[in-house]
Amino acid sequence: MPAASLQIRQSLPQGLWQDFVLQHPQGNIFHTPQMFQVYAAAKNHTPRLWAAQQDAQILALFLPVELSLYPGPARHFTTRAVVYGSALCQPDPQGYAALDELLRHYRRNASPAVLYTELRNLRQQTGQRSVLESNGFMYEDHLDYLVDLNRPPEEIFSQIGKRTQKNLRQEMKKNRVSIEELHRRDQIPEWYRVLKLTYQARSVPLADISLFYAAFDILAPLKMVRFTQALVNHTVAAVSVELLYKDRVFGWYGGTQREFSAYIPNEILTWNILKWGAENGYALYDFGGAGKPGEPYGVRDFKAKFGGQLVDFGRYVYKNHPVRLALSQTAYEFLRRWLYSARPGSSAPHPPQSSSPQSSAHEKEAA
Numbered sequence: 001m002p003a004a005s006l007q008i009r010q011s012l013p014q015g016l017w018q019d020f021v022l023q024h025p026q027g028n029i030f031h032t033p034q035m036f037q038v039y040a041a042a043k044n045h046t047p048r049l050w051a052a053q054q055d056a057q058i059l060a061l062f063l064p065v066e067l068s069l070y071p072g073p074a075r076h077f078t079t080r081a082v083v084y085g086s087a088l089c090q091p092d093p094q095g096y097a098a099l100d101e102l103l104r105h106y107r108r109n110a111s112p113a114v115l116y117t118e119l120r121n122l123r124q125q126t127g128q129r130s131v132l133e134s135n136g137f138m139y140e141d142h143l144d145y146l147v148d149l150n151r152p153p154e155e156i157f158s159q160i161g162k163r164t165q166k167n168l169r170q171e172m173k174k175n176r177v178s179i180e181e182l183h184r185r186d187q188i189p190e191w192y193r194v195l196k197l198t199y200q201a202r203s204v205p206l207a208d209i210s211l212f213y214a215a216f217d218i219l220a221p222l223k224m225v226r227f228t229q230a231l232v233n234h235t236v237a238a239v240s241v242e243l244l245y246k247d248r249v250f251g252w253y254g255g256t257q258r259e260f261s262a263y264i265p266n267e268i269l270t271w272n273i274l275k276w277g278a279e280n281g282y283a284l285y286d287f288g289g290a291g292k293p294g295e296p297y298g299v300r301d302f303k304a305k306f307g308g309q310l311v312d313f314g315r316y317v318y319k320n321h322p323v324r325l326a327l328s329q330t331a332y333e334f335l336r337r338w339l340y341s342a343r344p345g346s347s348a349p350h351p352p353q354s355s356s357p358q359s360s361a362h363e364k365e366a367a
Contacts, residue, residue, distance in 0.1 A: 005054055006052055006053070006054055006059070006098060006101055007052070007053045007054070008050065008051070008052055008053075008101070008102060008105045009049075009050075009051045009052075009053050010048070010049050010050060010051075011049060012033075012049065012051055012053075012058070014033045016056070016058065017032075017033050017051075017058070017061075018032065018033055020058040020061065020088075021061070021088070022246075024088060024090075025091075026088060026091075026122075026123050027088060027246075028085045028122050028245060028246075028248065028250075029085070029224065029243045029244070029245035029248075029250060030063070030084035030085030030122075031061060031063060031085050031088050032224075032245065034218055034219060034222060034224060035084075035219075035243075036049065036063060037214070037218050038211065038214045038215050038218050038219060039065050039211075039214075041210065041213075041214035041217075041218070042207060042208060042210045042211035042214050043208040043210045043211075044067060044068050044069070044207075044208060045065055045066070045067060045207070045211065046065065046066040046068070046111075047063060047064070047065045047066075048063070048064050048065075048066065048081075048111070049061075049063060050062040050063070050064075050102055050105070050106050051102070052089075052098035052099065052101060052102040054094075054098070059089060059090050059094060059095050059098035059099075060087065060088065060089035060090070060095060060098040060099040060102045061087070061088040061089070062083065062087050062088075062099075062102055062103070062106060063083060063084075063085075064081035064082065064083050064106075064110070064114075064117055065081065065082050065083070065084060066079055066080075066081050066111060066113070066114060067079065067080055067081070067082060068113070069205075075113045076112070076113045076324065077115070077324065077327070077328040078328065079111075079113040079114055079115060080114065080115055080116055080117070080118065081110070081111075081114045081116070081117040081118070081320075082117075082118050082120065083117065083118065083119045083120065084120055085120065085122055086119045086120060086121045086122065086123075086125060086128075086316075087099060087102075087103075087119060087125075087128060087132070089102075089128065091127055096127065096128065096131050099128060099131050100131045100134070100135065103131065103132070103135040103137075104135065107135060107136070107318070107320075110320055112321075114320045114321070115319070115320060115321050115324055115325040115328060116317055116318060116319045116320055116321075116325055117137075117317070117318045117320060118315055118316070118317050118318075119132070119137060119315060119316040119317075120142075120289075120315050121142075121313040121314055121315060121316070122144075122250075122286065122313060123313060124313060125313070125314075125316075132316050135318070136318050136319075137316035137317065137318045138316065138317055138318070139314050139315075139316055140292075140314060140315050140316070140317060141292060141293050141312050141314050142289065142291070142292060142312065142313070142314050142315045143289070143290040143291055143292065143293060143300065143310060143311070143312050144286065144287060144288070144289055144290050144310075144311050144312075144313060145287040145290050145300075145303045145304065145306070145308035145309065145310055145311070146284055146285065146286055146287070146308050146309045146311055147274060147284070147285040147287070147306060147307065147308040147309075148283070148284065148308075148309070149249070149274065149277045149278040149282050149283055149284055149285055150278075150283040150284075151278065152278070153274075153275045153278045153279065156274055156275070156278055156307070157271070157275075159306075159307030160271070160305060160306050160307050161304075161305040161306075161307065163305075164267060164305040164306070167264055167267065168264070168267055168268065168271055171263060171264050171267075171268060172268065176232060176233075176263055177230050177231065177232055177237070177263050177264075177265050177268045178230070178231045179228060179229075179230055179231075179268070179269060179272045180228065180229050180230075180231060181226065181227065181228050182216075182227035182228065182229065185213065185216055185217070187227075188209065188212055188213060188216060188227070189209070190236055191212075191227060191229055191236065191239045192209045192212055193236075194229070194236050194237075194238070194239045194255055194256070194257055195239050195253060195254070195255045196255075197255065197257060198254075198255025198256060198257075199255065201258070207253075212227075212241065212253075215241070219243070223244060224243065224244050224245060225241060225242070225243055225244060225252075226241070226242045226244060226249075226276075227239075227240075227241045228240050228241070228242075228269060228272070228273065229269070230256075230265035230266070230268055230269040230272075231265075232260050232263050232265060235260075236257075237256060237257050237260035237263060237265035238254070238255070238256035238257070238260070238265035238266040238268075238269045239253075239254060239255055239256070239269075240253070240254035240269055240270070240273060241253050241254070242273060242277075244282070247281075247282055247283035247284060248282065248283070248284050248285075248286060249273070249277040249282050249284070249285045249286070250286045250288060251273075251285065251286060251287045251288040252288060254266070254269075254270075266302070267305075270306060271306075273285070274306065285308070287303045287306075287308060290303055290304075290310070293312065
């Protein structure tokens with residue numbers, strides 16, 4: 001393909017963009033213009049569009065979301081870019097060549113504030129791997145659990161761990177936990193409060209509430225998101241939000257209040273979500289990440305109980321500014337030690353990491 005015939009664009013007609021993602025076999029919700037709009041409306045999130053186009057055909061799509069902990073000058077030491085759902089290109093030599101040119105353009109023209117760029121794969125990226133690695137994107141293992149929903153709920157339940165099955169049956173017979181889907185915007189603050197408690201307990205950064213308002217406002221009318229919560233005595237005990245696209249349910253965020261652990265609200269809520277997905281025609285539930293192989297991770301242990309397939313689609317990381325990234329990590333460690341010595345029990349925000357934290361703001365918590 002002559003290089004001159006390829007256009008690198010930072011805007012696209014929404015219809016063309018939407019059709020490309022919908023028709024592409026690996027297109028997922030994070031590639032959609034609707035998800036781009038959600039991130040654009042969220043505090044501390046700046047989505048960018050990079051596309052390679054020839055004539056009226058999109059050949060490659062790259063959608064980094066810049067995440068900043070602090071504004072102003074500190075932004076240059078606290079900003080990373082995450083490509084949720086990874087890059088997307090036509091699965092042929094023309095598409096791979098277009099992706100190569102697109103990544104070269106991105107590396108030269110990315111925002112100077114971005115310390116590193118991380119691609120989070122939701123499928124195997126075998127065809128793209130050589131293109132990514134030749135552009136400096138280094139592969140890192142990262143696990144996930146996938147549950148096959150294309151079968152009766154009874155069969156899905158039978159694959160859950162025996163002890164979890166027993167606990168679910170006993171607690172559901174007691175009828176002490178009720179499941180509720182959120183239909184009103186004014187329900188989000190209490191839902192978010194429970195989510196925030198979970199992330200604080202694990203010292204994991206959590207997106208601002210504006211992200212969830214945007215998801216509710218933009219995605220809910222299109223049936224592309226589902227907010228749920230488990231209640232014990234009319235008190236929110238566990239929460240979850242799933243993204244819905246094509247035949248997949250994606251576990252986006254979730255959490256629970258530990259004081260209600262005896263009621264196993266998170267297990268009951270998770271089972272309800274799997275059952276709902278199977279009954280509503282979805283083929284797959286994606287648990288949204290399960291940490292790195294060989295490292296202890298309680299969230300992975302929780303997800304493992306539900307009988308899914310353990311996969312390793314991994315992630316790719318490109319260090320846009322390696323020296324500044326190293327300085328940022330060193331400065332953070334100094335600040336964290338100072339905060340802990342000055343205020344015992346306090347929690348500093350996580351710094352940008354060149355490799356993904358064990359849990360992230362996009363890896364569904366299930367504490």
